[in-house]
Amino acid sequence: MRKIELPRISERIRGFTLPTDGLMHVFDYDEVFCVDLGRASVEVLTDNPYAFDAEHPESLGVSDNPPLLLTNRISVAYSFDPVADSQPVQVLVDGQRYDISFRTLSGDWFVATLTADERYLIIAEPYMLEVYAFEAGTAAATADTVNS
Numbered sequence: 001m002r003k004i005e006l007p008r009i010s011e012r013i014r015g016f017t018l019p020t021d022g023l024m025h026v027f028d029y030d031e032v033f034c035v036d037l038g039r040a041s042v043e044v045l046t047d048n049p050y051a052f053d054a055e056h057p058e059s060l061g062v063s064d065n066p067p068l069l070l071t072n073r074i075s076v077a078y079s080f081d082p083v084a085d086s087q088p089v090q091v092l093v094d095g096q097r098y099d100i101s102f103r104t105l106s107g108d109w110f111v112a113t114l115t116a117d118e119r120y121l122i123i124a125e126p127y128m129l130e131v132y133a134f135e136a137g138t139a140a141a142t143a144d145t146v147n148s
Helices: 049-055
Strands: 002-004 013-016 023-028 032-036 041-045 074-077 086-093 096-103 111-114 120-125 128-133
Touching: 013 049, 013 120, 013 128, 023 049, 074 111, 086 120, 096 120, 096 128
Parallel strands: none
Antiparallel strands: 002 128, 013 023, 023 032, 032 041, 074 086, 086 096, 111 120, 120 128
């Protein structure tokens, strides 16, 4: 599993969409951002964030939409503690366990989710968003920066 080093996206994230063709959208109260995971870049769009949110009812974040925590070969487990400074996230890939400590600055919301195509793990809260890419192949090739 490889962490994709993204630039800081927003100071108050409200939600995000799951990636399609390597692109995902993040929105806050003022702007919508297009995140290109292949290039690890962020572009500010001219979309209205409230209209974008309404047009994407499947988005995760402040919504009550459930995350995807289990696929054929990957599972994610966590229990959100709104007063904790970090959230422990346990990832099992082909039976191998990886522990991620995700720093949280807000107790408003927290989500960790997989993508159905087993390409990404996304962990987010209002002030931070991290994306991990799963490498194709065996679990032995999946974690280099996660267990830090």
